Amino acid sequence: MTEAITRADRVLGSLVGGAVGDALGYQVEFESWARIQDEYGPGGITELRYNRISDDTQMTLFTVEGLLLAQPGAEVEAVREAYLRWLQTQREPMPPMASQGLAAQPWLYARRAPGNACISGLAHGARPGVNPNSKGCGTVMRSAPFGLRYGPERAFELAERCSALTHGHPTAGSSAGAFAMMVAHLANGETPQRAVSATMLHLRKDLDRSETVDALQQAYELAGNVPPAPNTCAPLGQGWVAEEALAIAVYCLLGTDDVRAGLIASVNHSGDSDSTGAILGNLYGAAYGHGALPPEWARQVEGREVIVALADLLGPVDETDAVAPQSMS
Template sequence: MNASGGTAAGVWGRAEQQDYRSRVRGCLLGGAIGDALGAGIEFASLAEIRRRHGEAGVTDYVSAYGRRGRVTDDTQMTLFTVDGLIRAQVRRDTGAWHPPTDIHAAHRRWYATQRDWGPDERKADDGWLAREEWLYAQRAPGRACLSGLADAAMGTLDQPKNPDSKGCGAVMRSAPFGLLVGWEPQLVFQLAIECAVQTHGHPTGYLAAGAFALIVHGLARGEDLEGAVRRAMAHLADQPGHEETTDALQRALDAVRQGPPTPERVESLGEAWVAEEALAIGVYCALVAEDMRHGLLLAVNHGGDSDSTGSVCGNLLGTLHGETALPPAWLAEVEGRATMLELADDFAMEMTQGPALHGPAASAPAWLGRYPRA
């Protein structure tokens, strides 16, 4: 069965809705905080980080793209993934149901933010997120993401975009698929990989994205992190070309038992410019985290793609512990917090109460204004 067969969640009690909303908020905001912590040191070696910031490395936000707390393309694309998932649910009322198409359209709206000066040219059916002015900023977007989305043709598993690319650009935007808790795991995985090949066609590039979505899915359903990782690995075992992703996750699990966590141990897992390494580092740091602060600082203080590993770790820890685990001072300063809270709450409301918002016969006009069916 392909990704068009997702199942709807059952009836949600009030406590379940509150827990779910907290996990969705935690996932998006935790990822953004990790992203912002790593943004200012993304291209620095560990020795350079220590020379500039002390032996402990960064212990707080540092200036990036003009101020502290700025996020990168990792967070930008994650938000548009959420937007696309909501739009897919809304558009289902029309009888059209192919979520990869809606995600592709959402990511093309992100691509427009990298090309246009601002939201003035956006059409009404682009929805509210595409009109958020702060998103119109280039924050070192990946080449594969830009080239894969530069035209309207959509990559597929049979004909992927950038078939040799296994950069981490598909992994770092894939956490929202895991928040589809009403879907069966195999459908979450399928949707994530169908959307990953729209920019990253190497098996490791898209399978790592699918594995990340599965791990988040397990956490959002209340599983422990190691169990979620092992279940993702079991699912990977049936996929052609899974070996690099599986081996990287196994190394992350093994590293937990090799001694106290250090930046050098993080670096033993790679530099995270490629998908499997970014996933492994994010998973390892979340596994050994004493708390959100400890895990995120470990995830960014290494020589490599610090913002992406911080983002992955933040998505995981935020989903695992919910929004109340987020360090308040970092939360207060992260760029775009109001937008992320609004989007997270919309996503949680759509997934738990969608039939009360829209349907084939009648819909709330305000909701369709935010998430048009077009």
Template sequence: MTWPLKPTLETAAVYRARVRGCLLGGAIGDALGYPVEFNSLDRIRALHGERGVTGFVPGAYGALGLVSDDTQMTLFTVEALIQAHARERTRGIGGAWSHMLFQAYERWLETQSKPGPEQGGAPTGGLIDEPWLYSRRAPGNACLSGVAQKYHPDPMLKLDGTPGRVNPDSKGCGTVMRSAPFGLINSADGAFAMAARGAQITHGHPTGYYAAGALAAIVAYVVEGDSLEGAVLRTLRLLARHPGHEETTAALEGALDLAAQGSPTAEKLQSLGAGWVAEQALAMGVYCALVEPDVKEALLLSVNHSGDSDSTGSICGNLLGAVHGDVGLPHEWVERVEGRPTIAAIADDLAAERLQER
């Protein structure tokens, strides 16, 4: 986790905006897609008109702007990275990040089974004290069962296409939808490796963990200043170094080829899959972020389909936010998304932690 150059005030401000944008954009895409996650495209259009969802629509209990497990797990990922980075920076002790990531996911798992924070206990100042996070929002079975197995991978685990120990046949999108934060505090190589290893806490299929690594690497390249298309192309070269990358590579290449055709439609998006598995969710999020130059329209495209709308929306939002910063996101959605103050604060904490390296 190293910052390559001493940042100027201007580059530090841009970096903070990208971090905020990535996390807030992911939450917005998640909140747009969560209420329609299990609906077909025909059903979405029947309920919301020919254009489908055009903004936040009522979710659980009629509330607007609610996020799902995608944002919940992303935030706990951020918390772990802040803690691990601070430990390394202040105490010179590295290598504990995977254990701290597992502990963060254990805290997330606690929020899925309890009504709220422990009463009468001393507050920790962390996410576990946030009442709004204590809500079960359709978490994936592999995420739940994986965390319960209490496995954290060796930080130097080889990424050689071998199935992981936990849920070795699972490549659900629960790996990729939580992995953008690795790219906010790492070089692309480091982000890829950490995200791919961290994904194996819950999912062992190589495509599941490579897709997680690929999203993190794309985000890292964008944060460094690459265009989104350039970041995807560089990530494809990174993927090619790893045995068993073919499914993830094919999915990303399909997204690039389809985006090059222009004229985006929901039907074209659905040709990439439904998003329930990791490489499809990644490809769909990348396609939407590439093909539609208008941020608002790209986010809407990413959730109006027959599939895992909150995960594809979250990934698309992560990418768009990293590219444009928080100021490039639709203001009305930023203001209304659930947990906005907490998301913005933890984004600033993550950015500050990395900037303190120098």
């Protein structure tokens, strides 16, 4: 009899899995598929040669911190303040004196190609309405914690609202919300197919979310016809914008339950490889737990001890009731 996957293992798996996919893809971010093949062979990058995570995991961890410190009903403001703390890590060489929480972690001060809209949106105060035409994937890659903390409806709402702190385009918000909703369904034990289908039904209630629905529909159809492999995601785009990055990850999630093969497929393409890998890693971990991740990758990924500590704190709360502040010490 197969042992049931605990929720704690799904939360840990999602956070570590996101970091693993991020690190795997960060090795080839900005490189074309042709260049990746020239450098690594016809199968592309298949090993974690360097364990460095990018801004994707950095911002995900600050999302966690914001939610853990949030007063009931003030989650968006708490996440905003957490993102502003992350912004300071991108401006300073090391933690200032008396820094606390994640801001006291020197390894998080590495500048790993942060997204322009994330930086500019935060620099302008991180208020809704900033960067109105931006729909980069920076909103999606940081939003898994909403789904690990809250039920599907609440996770969607908070991720969509927090998306607007840096990216004002509706598709950036709907894609972030859809991702968080999928993570919530998976963390609750739903199958990938059910999680994606339920999210697509939710998206179809609002015409402003049509770009996200259309991208996910393409991913669903491609997964049923083309098994994920290096560069098979090309028809879905390159992942620089929110709905494309989500679609690439969902295609791989639906196309294979082989976590290693899926992660490899998700990063081997001409595009935003670290973000597509991170998003898929979050989804795989929530679906199959920490034990399903390639063990040698999960053990060595940068910041593992901090990620594990945050996962231990990130228990679920009621969908309508926020959690009281918890200690980050």
